[in-house]
Amino acid sequence: MMKTCFIKDQDFPVFIKNVIASENLIGPIAKQNKFVFDKLDNPEELRLDYDVTILPPKKYFFPPSQKLIEFDGEKYHDCIDPKKIILFGVHFYDIKSLDMTDYLFTEGKTDMNYMANRDAATIIGSNIQNVSERAFWGCIGREVKPKGHDGFITRLKDGSGYVYEIISHKGESLLTYGIFRDATEDEISAATRVNEEIMLECEARLPFPTDQLAERVRAEFNNEELWNELAEGCFSCGTCNTVCPTCYCFDVHDQWNLDQKSGSRNRYWDACLTSEFAKVSLGAGSSENFRSTRGERFRHRIMRKAVYLNDKLGGPACVGCGRCSTSCTADIADPARVYNKIMELEKEAEVAAQRSQNIFMPKQAMILRAHQATATERHFTLKMADGSSVHFEPGQILEVSLFGYGEIPIGYASSPTRTRTFDIVVRAVGRVSKALNKLDVGDSMFVRGPLGHGFPMEKLRSQNILIIAGGIGLCPTRSLIQYIMDRRDEFGKFTLFYGTRSPSERMFLDDLIDWHKSPDIDFFETVDTAEDSWDGNIGVITTLFEKSKLPSDTRVIICGPPVMYKFVIRELDKAGIPHDNIYVDLERRMKCGIGKCGHCQINDKYVCKDGPVFPFSEVEDLEEAL
Amino acid sequence: MGKPKVGFFDFSSCEGCQIELTNYGDADFLELLNHIEIVEFREAMSEKADHLDIACIEGSFTRESERKRLEDIRARADVVISFGACASTGGINALKNHQSDFKEYVYGKDADSPHLQSNLKALPVEAAIKVDYKVLGCPMDKYEFLNIVSSLLHGKTPYIPDYPVCVECKRRETICRFDLGDHCLGMVARAGCGAPCPADGIPCEACRGFVTNPNEDSLEKVLIDHGMPEERARTKSRMFTNTMRSDA
Numbered sequence: 001m002m003k004t005c006f007i008k009d010q011d012f013p014v015f016i017k018n019v020i021a022s023e024n025l026i027g028p029i030a031k032q033n034k035f036v037f038d039k040l041d042n043p044e045e046l047r048l049d050y051d052v053t054i055l056p057p058k059k060y061f062f063p064p065s066q067k068l069i070e071f072d073g074e075k076y077h078d079c080i081d082p083k084k085i086i087l088f089g090v091h092f093y094d095i096k097s098l099d100m101t102d103y104l105f106t107e108g109k110t111d112m113n114y115m116a117n118r119d120a121a122t123i124i125g126s127n128i129q130n131v132s133e134r135a136f137w138g139c140i141g142r143e144v145k146p147k148g149h150d151g152f153i154t155r156l157k158d159g160s161g162y163v164y165e166i167i168s169h170k171g172e173s174l175l176t177y178g179i180f181r182d183a184t185e186d187e188i189s190a191a192t193r194v195n196e197e198i199m200l201e202c203e204a205r206l207p208f209p210t211d212q213l214a215e216r217v218r219a220e221f222n223n224e225e226l227w228n229e230l231a232e233g234c235f236s237c238g239t240c241n242t243v244c245p246t247c248y249c250f251d252v253h254d255q256w257n258l259d260q261k262s263g264s265r266n267r268y269w270d271a272c273l274t275s276e277f278a279k280v281s282l283g284a285g286s287s288e289n290f291r292s293t294r295g296e297r298f299r300h301r302i303m304r305k306a307v308y309l310n311d312k313l314g315g316p317a318c319v320g321c322g323r324c325s326t327s328c329t330a331d332i333a334d335p336a337r338v339y340n341k342i343m344e345l346e347k348e349a350e351v352a353a354q355r356s357q358n359i360f361m362p363k364q365a366m367i368l369r370a371h372q373a374t375a376t377e378r379h380f381t382l383k384m385a386d387g388s389s390v391h392f393e394p395g396q397i398l399e400v401s402l403f404g405y406g407e408i409p410i411g412y413a414s415s416p417t418r419t420r421t422f423d424i425v426v427r428a429v430g431r432v433s434k435a436l437n438k439l440d441v442g443d444s445m446f447v448r449g450p451l452g453h454g455f456p457m458e459k460l461r462s463q464n465i466l467i468i469a470g471g472i473g474l475c476p477t478r479s480l481i482q483y484i485m486d487r488r489d490e491f492g493k494f495t496l497f498y499g500t501r502s503p504s505e506r507m508f509l510d511d512l513i514d515w516h517k518s519p520d521i522d523f524f525e526t527v528d529t530a531e532d533s534w535d536g537n538i539g540v541i542t543t544l545f546e547k548s549k550l551p552s553d554t555r556v557i558i559c560g561p562p563v564m565y566k567f568v569i570r571e572l573d574k575a576g577i578p579h580d581n582i583y584v585d586l587e588r589r590m591k592c593g594i595g596k597c598g599h600c601q602i603n604d605k606y607v608c609k610d611g612p613v614f615p616f617s618e619v620e621d622l623e624e625a626l
Numbered sequence: 627m628g629k630p631k632v633g634f635f636d637f638s639s640c641e642g643c644q645i646e647l648t649n650y651g652d653a654d655f656l657e658l659l660n661h662i663e664i665v666e667f668r669e670a671m672s673e674k675a676d677h678l679d680i681a682c683i684e685g686s687f688t689r690e691s692e693r694k695r696l697e698d699i700r701a702r703a704d705v706v707i708s709f710g711a712c713a714s715t716g717g718i719n720a721l722k723n724h725q726s727d728f729k730e731y732v733y734g735k736d737a738d739s740p741h742l743q744s745n746l747k748a749l750p751v752e753a754a755i756k757v758d759y760k761v762l763g764c765p766m767d768k769y770e771f772l773n774i775v776s777s778l779l780h781g782k783t784p785y786i787p788d789y790p791v792c793v794e795c796k797r798r799e800t801i802c803r804f805d806l807g808d809h810c811l812g813m814v815a816r817a818g819c820g821a822p823c824p825a826d827g828i829p830c831e832a833c834r835g836f837v838t839n840p841n842e843d844s845l846e847k848v849l850i851d852h853g854m855p856e857e858r859a860r861t862k863s864r865m866f867t868n869t870m871r872s873d874a
Binding site: 034233243255258 | 654660773780793838843844847
């Protein structure tokens with residue numbers, strides 16, 4: 001079916017006039033300072049620039065009051081009598097809502113009192129030209145796509161005309177009323193742009209990913225205080241329900257005519273916010289109201305819109321039209337405000353949880369393995385004493401301590417992909433590190449972390465990677481090396497440069513042998529000086545650049561002594577690597593690890609909190625950084 | 627069973643609700659008379675009946691001397707319907723309930739005349755006798771009255787909505803008075819009238835009284851938020867709900 005036509009702006013009124021002459025055409029028209037869907041008598045009445053109508057188009061299929069049965073004594077008959085209509089100019093959010101009510105009225109047993117009207121209708125959508133103040137269709141339920149309509153007309157921004165997308169035979173039959181031609185590729189893409197751009201207009205009203213919405217709203221079900229507070233100003237007037245395009249509750253009453261023999265059974269729109277909606281009579285004047293408070297009724301509506309029907313409808317039963325917010329006299333109905341409030345509760349809870357924790361309290365870690373890697377460096381494998389697993393990113397740090405000696409910052413030297421244990425390497429240089437280095441298997445140390453920001457894994461994934469590690473700089477980068485080796489498919493070409501002052505300072509000897517053998521990594525090594533027994537490369541680390549060809553889109557990670565950076569970056573500049581693609585792992589005196597004590601501060605940045613890994617472009621102009 | 631005998635009685639009121647009865651149009655009114663027999667109706671006849679199936683009482687209870695007359699009607703009637711706003715809620719007459727100088731204000735130098743003496747408060751009929759059903763509104767809604775009579779003829783409890791007028795405005799897609807810079811009491815007013823006033827450009831004054839649990843605090847706040855002076859916002863709903871307000 002999908003065919004797309006075009007009608008010129010000057011031909012459009014005649015098209016509408018012709019439809020009016022032959023069909024029952026319903027469209028948006030002005031009613032004082034608002035808009036309503038109503039029968040059109042002439043083309044000038046049609047207001048495709050409307051923002052939103054007071055009532056949604058459901059009123060044509062599920063009228064505010066509808067006769068279900070007429071009776072006369074013992075005789076009775078149904079009242080299904082659909083009128084053929086063309087509903088023109090329906091915004092996409094109302095198309096979505098009609099598709100939802102279609103589903104809900106046909107699910108299980110089909111309600112033909114609704115569906116017969118629906119079948120008799122042709123629905124033509126139109127693009128949104130003006131955004132209602134309280135609309136949030138740009139951010140809610142984006143996963144639910146509009147469907148069930150017969151055509152969609154988009155007014156092009158340049159005013160040249162309308163692109164008409166035909167979706168069904170009903171939609172196609174309208175072509176006979178106007179001068180249409182096939183739309184050009186340019187016109188079609190211009191129409192697509194119009195409909196894409198308008199979506200950005202109100203996306204900011206829910207500044208969080210809506211996939212968590214249902215779960216978060218559901219979690220507050222028993223938060224009585226919240227619902228009572230939200231509903232405090234509620235008049236129980238049901239306006240939010242009555243104007244809602246996805247509300248379809250009704251009540252049924254019988255009525256006699258004046259002759260007292262004949263009469264009708266009628267259904268009326270009902271509203272779950274009204275106080276008697278869930279009341280049942282128990283006889284003898286007593287009753288039970290299953291939602292007796294304003295808060296309970298308010299909650300029910302929000303649950304129904306954001307949670308209860310999601311499985312059936314594929315998303316929230318709220319299309320973001322904003323009618324409830326605009327119509328609520330007390331101005332408490334706005335679902336966007338409610339959703340935002342609930343999402344903020346989580347933030348508040350996080351803050352409260354953090355406040356309840358003392359940031360200086362470390363946890364005990366047991367030494368599983370200890371190995372003297374070099375004369376000064378000791379390599380530990382640890383596990384949390386309470387058996388908890390550790391979650392960190394390569395490049396993050398932790399504070400390691402011994403009571404009575406103190407605390408020092410150390411980077412993780414193993415990958416979070418590997419085990420429930422983690423490695424660190426302690427170089428015995430100060431009071432704390434010397435004490436730590438005397439520990440052995442079975443001893444404990446005390447740790448706080450992970451802290452700070454590690455390597456930006458999202459930006460490194462599927463890229464060519466070069467790691468340049470100097471001396472002890474191999475410890476934090478070993479975490480990343482292991483990570484990449486474990487998920488090798490997720491990365492491009494992978495190269496490692498490793499330089500030490502002399503062969504005796506080389507660490508992780510088993511790893512080095514493996515990496516030299518592995519086809520997964522191009523590993524180049526050098527030492528500044530060596531005895532004759534060393535048969536590898538001799539020279540500073542920059543000499544390795546001659547050995548490997550470096551694609552200019554490579555992402556580069558540098559970690560080593562400060563003196564190394566300047567020379568390495570000079571080489572990278574020669575290779576044309578942008579500074580945004582270079583990451584440096586900075587070393588500073590990080591006492592607290594949480595951006596408070598001030599020791600690691602460089603200008604406005606705290607290495608412990610904002611780093612220790614930074615994009616080079618972010619720190620190259622900071623005077624004290626390198 | 628013959629046609630139910632119905633009597634109409636008036637107390638402090640304008641008798642407009644009884645006049646409203648004649649506004650069905652001839653054909654409909656005559657059709658109604660096929661089903662009920664009017665045996666007392668001061669507006670149209672002078673007879674008095676010993677027994678009534680239905681007594682419709684218009685007007686509020688404003689003098690102690692009226693208690694006996696009300697009790698007499700109750701004793702003769704199987705069903706008592708308070709007929710219209712004055713009888714059902716005290717109506718406009720109850721505007722005097724929070725004032726002390728109403729007599730001087732209305733009658734000036736004649737204020738002390740004996741025939742003008744009344745109770746300090748105008749009260750609904752149910753303050754004196756048991757009332758079975760209420761036809762609300764100023765004037766009463768004749769279709770609601772028909773519905774109640776129809777229900778009684780068939781031995782069915784009449785259904786009278788207990789939701790606010792907003793429901794009915796929205797059903798007919800009336801633009802909210804607040805959206806036109808006006809005020810309205812529809813959010814606390816009991817529906818059943820079909821919301822004709824806002825549709826005609828007039829705010830709802832809650833002539834059918836309050837819903838069962840009106841949010842009076844929220845009403846005051848909304849009126850103030852829409853520019854009404856605080857004191858006026860606080861007292862605004864008195865015209866028809868003075869006996870129903872929390873400060874009654």
